[in-house]
Amino acid sequence: MRSRAEDYSQRLTRISLAPLTQTTRGFQLFVLALLAVIAWGAYAYIVQLRYGLLATGMNNTVSWGFYIFNFVFWIGVSHVGALISAILRLTHAGWRTPITRMGELVTISALMIGASMIFIDLGRPDRVLNLIWYGRFQSPLIWDLIGVTTYLVGSVVYLFLPSIPDFAFMRDRLKRGASTLKLKIYTYLAVGWTGTPEQRERLDRASHIMTVMIIPVAISVHTVVSFVFAMTLRPGWDATALAPNFVIGALFSGIGAVLVVMAAFRKFYHLEEYITKRHFRNMSYLLLVLLFAYFYFVLTEYLTVGYKLRIEELHLFTLLLLGKNALWFWSFFISAFVIPVFLILFPKGPIIPRLAVAGILVNAGMWIKRFVIVIPTLQVPLMPFEFGNYTPTWVEISIVAAGFAGFTLILAIFARIMPVMPFVEMTEEAETEASHQTGMLGRER
Amino acid sequence: MRFKLLVIGIAIILLPALAILTTPVSISLAQTDGEPIRIEVSRHGFNQTPGEFRLEVEAGQEVVITFVYGDGDQSDNNPHRIFITGYNIFSAVLDRGNQESTVRFTANETGEVSFMCVLSCVGHDNLQKGTITIQQATKPLEEKEETSSALLSLVAEQSLSGQSLSLKASLRNSQDKPIVNAPVKFLIKVDFFTTGLIEIGEAVTDDEGVAVLEYIPRQTGDVEVLARYKGIETTGLVSIGEGAKTFYQAETGLHSEVSWPEVFVGPQSALEPGEGGAAPVIGIRIPGGLPSLLLLAYILTIIMVWSFYIRVMYQVFRIPSEVARGTGNVNIRLVPLTGMTVMLILVTLLVLILITGLYSHPHILH
Numbered sequence: 025m026r027s028r029a030e031d032y033s034q035r036l037t038r039i040s041l042a043p044l045t046q047t048t049r050g051f052q053l054f055v056l057a058l059l060a061v062i063a064w065g066a067y068a069y070i071v072q073l074r075y076g077l078l079a080t081g082m083n084n085t086v087s088w089g090f091y092i093f094n095f096v097f098w099i100g101v102s103h104v105g106a107l108i109s110a111i112l113r114l115t116h117a118g119w120r121t122p123i124t125r126m127g128e129l130v131t132i133s134a135l136m137i138g139a140s141m142i143f144i145d146l147g148r149p150d151r152v153l154n155l156i157w158y159g160r161f162q163s164p165l166i167w168d169l170i171g172v173t174t175y176l177v178g179s180v181v182y183l184f185l186p187s188i189p190d191f192a193f194m195r196d197r198l199k200r201g202a203s204t205l206k207l208k209i210y211t212y213l214a215v216g217w218t219g220t221p222e223q224r225e226r227l228d229r230a231s232h233i234m235t236v237m238i239i240p241v242a243i244s245v246h247t248v249v250s251f252v253f254a255m256t257l258r259p260g261w262d263a264t265a266l267a268p269n270f271v272i273g274a275l276f277s278g279i280g281a282v283l284v285v286m287a288a289f290r291k292f293y294h295l296e297e298y299i300t301k302r303h304f305r306n307m308s309y310l311l312l313v314l315l316f317a318y319f320y321f322v323l324t325e326y327l328t329v330g331y332k333l334r335i336e337e338l339h340l341f342t343l344l345l346l347g348k349n350a351l352w353f354w355s356f357f358i359s360a361f362v363i364p365v366f367l368i369l370f371p372k373g374p375i376i377p378r379l380a381v382a383g384i385l386v387n388a389g390m391w392i393k394r395f396v397i398v399i400p401t402l403q404v405p406l407m408p409f410e411f412g413n414y415t416p417t418w419v420e421i422s423i424v425a426a427g428f429a430g431f432t433l434i435l436a437i438f439a440r441i442m443p444v445m446p447f448v449e450m451t452e453e454a455e456t457e458a459s460h461q462t463g464m465l466g467r468e469r
Numbered sequence: 470m471r472f473k474l475l476v477i478g479i480a481i482i483l484l485p486a487l488a489i490l491t492t493p494v495s496i497s498l499a500q501t502d503g504e505p506i507r508i509e510v511s512r513h514g515f516n517q518t519p520g521e522f523r524l525e526v527e528a529g530q531e532v533v534i535t536f537v538y539g540d541g542d543q544s545d546n547n548p549h550r551i552f553i554t555g556y557n558i559f560s561a562v563l564d565r566g567n568q569e570s571t572v573r574f575t576a577n578e579t580g581e582v583s584f585m586c587v588l589s590c591v592g593h594d595n596l597q598k599g600t601i602t603i604q605q606a607t608k609p610l611e612e613k614e615e616t617s618s619a620l621l622s623l624v625a626e627q628s629l630s631g632q633s634l635s636l637k638a639s640l641r642n643s644q645d646k647p648i649v650n651a652p653v654k655f656l657i658k659v660d661f662f663t664t665g666l667i668e669i670g671e672a673v674t675d676d677e678g679v680a681v682l683e684y685i686p687r688q689t690g691d692v693e694v695l696a697r698y699k700g701i702e703t704t705g706l707v708s709i710g711e712g713a714k715t716f717y718q719a720e721t722g723l724h725s726e727v728s729w730p731e732v733f734v735g736p737q738s739a740l741e742p743g744e745g746g747a748a749p750v751i752g753i754r755i756p757g758g759l760p761s762l763l764l765l766a767y768i769l770t771i772i773m774v775w776s777f778y779i780r781v782m783y784q785v786f787r788i789p790s791e792v793a794r795g796t797g798n799v800n801i802r803l804v805p806l807t808g809m810t811v812m813l814i815l816v817t818l819l820v821l822i823l824i825t826g827l828y829s830h831p832h833i834l835h
Contacts, residue, residue, distance in 0.1 A: 157751070159822045161764050170819050174774055177812065181781055184804075188788070208799055216789030216801040223788050230784035237777050 033451045040447035058433045065426020068419040077147040079419045085412030086402040090420040091145035093394035098138030104278025105131025106242035110235045122298045128183040133434040167248040175245040189448040192217035246274045259336040260401040269321040276314040277390035283383030339404045349400045360389025511539030512592025521598040527606040533573040538563040555582035576603040636682045638696035647678025658693040751825045775816035782808040
């Protein structure tokens with residue numbers, strides 16, 4: 025049994041470290057393609073800086089557009105780190121270990137892109153300093169600033185803590201002849217970890233604190249994001265349950281995002297042995313529960329508002345269900361609810377591609393949902409004016425596309441500097457399991 | 470025969486007319502709300518009318534009747550006392566010593582009520598057929614007042630932007646009497662994409678017929694103010710000067726009497742707008758009152774969360790073992806040390822944003 029465990033350990037180490045040491049031509053081309061999209065987005069942003077928000081499709085009626093609903097989308101995706109890692113860790117779900125790092129990486133990458141959307145939305149980015157100089161306690165925008173900052177720092181710490189043993193392993197491995205810079209970086213990041221019981225106790229204590237802390241912080245972030253909308257009297261936003269609606273929606277899209285990332289890393293980094301069908305199946309159960317929970321929130325939201333149907337809500341409902349935004353609304357409904365349910369509940373075809381497609385559709389649907397939340401509400405006039413119009417320009421589309429490319433690139437960079445699975449923790453778990461089994465066999469003899 | 474028929478026919482036609490002509494004069498008096506009607510009471514009847522005497526009023530009106538003693542030309546005292554049925558109202562006894570008595574009641578139901586003298590006086594029979602006919606009101610009271618050309622005048626004073634201003638509208642009827650409890654709307658003319666009137670409030674007239682609206686103007690210059698009562702409007706100009714404070718006071722939120730001394734640390738200029746109305750310089754001010762409690766709770770929560778972060782980083786800081794400390798020239802505590810420093814700076818910044826922002830300035834919350 026021991027030799028089997030060692031084989032497992034060696035194989036796991038080799039596979040986990042392969043992306044850190046080898047660079048394939050395909051990876052280089054992939055990164056180049058991402059950089060090209062980002063460069064085009066940077067050019068579009070320079071155009072926006074030059075001409076101001078006139079370069080966008082936003083106007084005095086629809087004053088929030090692509091950037092804000094993408095901000096909400098990315099903050100939503102970022103929730104998954106807290107869920108996968110913290111909640112599953114607290115509930116001692118042993119199967120989670122190989123996918124926790126991926127969830128945490130998705131969190132950090134999505135938060136970085138989401139936060140950048142706020143700055144991009146400013147026609148005068150220098151005015152972001154006004155948030156600091158003149159930020160008002162009463163403003164939900166300040167709550168957002170504080171919430172997102174707190175969550176981003178907490179997520180970085182939460183990603184860093186379980187990575188310390190991995191960094192230490194890399195440090196020790198690289199001592200045998202690697203570039204000085206790499207060795208220095210890993211030595212810094214390993215913070216002198218040697219795996220002594222005292223160190224383990226400290227790390228465990230720190231991890232436990234962060235596991236408990238990160239859940240309410242994550243919930244609070246999406247709560248305050250929803251407050252940016254819910255604190256107004258606009259149709260569609262003026263809803264009591266918008267905060268839990270946002271939180272559940274965020275977890276829903278986050279699980280979908282991790283399914284996609286899991287499938288991609290599994291495929292390209294050859295992690296088939298470690299990220300198994302069991303992980304996908306368990307994640308699909310979570311996805312299904314959250315799908316129904318989110319459906320419940322959407323149903324109650326539209327039913328309670330639609331039953332009363334005040335005049336401004338009537339306009340909004342007409343726009344959404346039958347009017348010019350009907351295509352968006354029904355696309356969201358079909359993409360986020362209808363097709364994923366069939367893909368999860370009716371197991372036709374191979375499970376991993378099926379669930380990866382479900383994850384992509386859920387995220388596409390939830391991306392559209394953020395459009396449905398932000399834009400149509402602003403199109404409904406609150407004074408006797410014409411209905412607003414909004415069509416994103418090439419500038420906005422390019423910058424948002426660059427955001428998606430940036431998210432993927434950050435993930436790719438992270439995967440180059442740290443293992444995408446906590447392989448030290450996985451090895452220790454495998455060894456513990458092997459020793460348990462050895463003990464049981466010994467007792468049987 | 471033909472002559473007889475002609476006489477009978479003429480008689481049939483003329484008799485009612487004759488009957489009308491021979492019937493005692495029935496005087497109908499228009500009643501103005503609140504205006505007393507004077508009726509002379511004498512041995513010859515009401516207002517010298519020995520037969521039926523009619524008075525017409527409209528439902529909803531306050532009827533005020535002043536009975537006046539009319540037998541002063543007689544040497545003997547001839548006292549009268551008038552009773553109004555339906556309302557059970559007696560006048561005072563009218564005689565030489567008490568020449569007038571006023572009664573008032575509100576005619577609340579349509580129909581007829583009688584009034585008569587209840588004392589055995591000379592000419593008693595002539596004072597038994599007084600009738601008050603209460604008719605359906607033809608127009609609402611307010612409309613009637615409108616048609617009776619009520620006067621609305623607006624008194625506005627000069628003011629400064631951001632300071633309270635009293636707008637007074639005086640409402641009087643055609644007799645120059647105040648109209649009480651009447652709702653007067655106040656509007657201002659504004660330019661917002663287009664020019665139009667925006668209602669700024671409503672006030673009810675007092676006993677003097679004056680409606681007063683307290684209003685805090687946000688703009689400067691000459692502002693056209695309009696007072697409206699039903700169909701009647703009047704306008705006036707208010708000159709609003711540049712206020713000392715360029716920001717207006719937020720009027721939202723709960724008003725609470727709970728307060729405690731405020732905390733202020735900073736230069737005096739943090740309490741005033743900067744040059745040209747720019748934002749004030751930064752100072753720390755935690756006003757007394759309920760909102761500060763929320764702010765403090767919020768700050769405490771942030772500090773608590775970040776304290777945990779720093780505590781976690783401190784655990785990482787303590788990780789390096791004696792063995793690992795000898796790792797070349799690399800400071801293995803650099804990452805946790807940097808982490809703790811960044812966290813301290815960030816949490817300080819976040820808290821400072823909260824306590825030095827515009828919330829801390831007096832024109833936002835008192």
